Amino acid sequence: MLGYLLGAYVISITLVLVIVFALPTHSSTVTTSRNTLSPAMDLALGLIAILVGIVLMTARDRMRVAEPAQGKEGRQGTAAMATRSR
DSSP states (O other): OHHHHHHHHHHHHHHHHHHHHHSOTTSHHHHHTTSOOOHHHHHHHHHHHHHHHHHHHHHHHHHHHHHHHHHHHHHHHHHHHHHHHO
16 A cells, blocks of 8 residues: 555656646746735635535535434344344
8 A cells, every 4th residue: 555655656746847847937837827816815715615615524424423323223123123033
């Protein structure tokens, strides 16, 4: 497992270095990156992303709470059937 992780690290770092050094210094990627959003817009987008993450996190927690309740009933029913069949 460690070999896969190290291989992924080596490949991804190598690809990033190839891409960065292959781009010319005065390409359009450098000039367009200077046109950024305002700090207020950055904060607003960050806040929206955090809120979406919280909503998704709480929805998963609700699903986790509902699943064990259904699983316990199923297990009890299975145990009851096992004792009846004896």
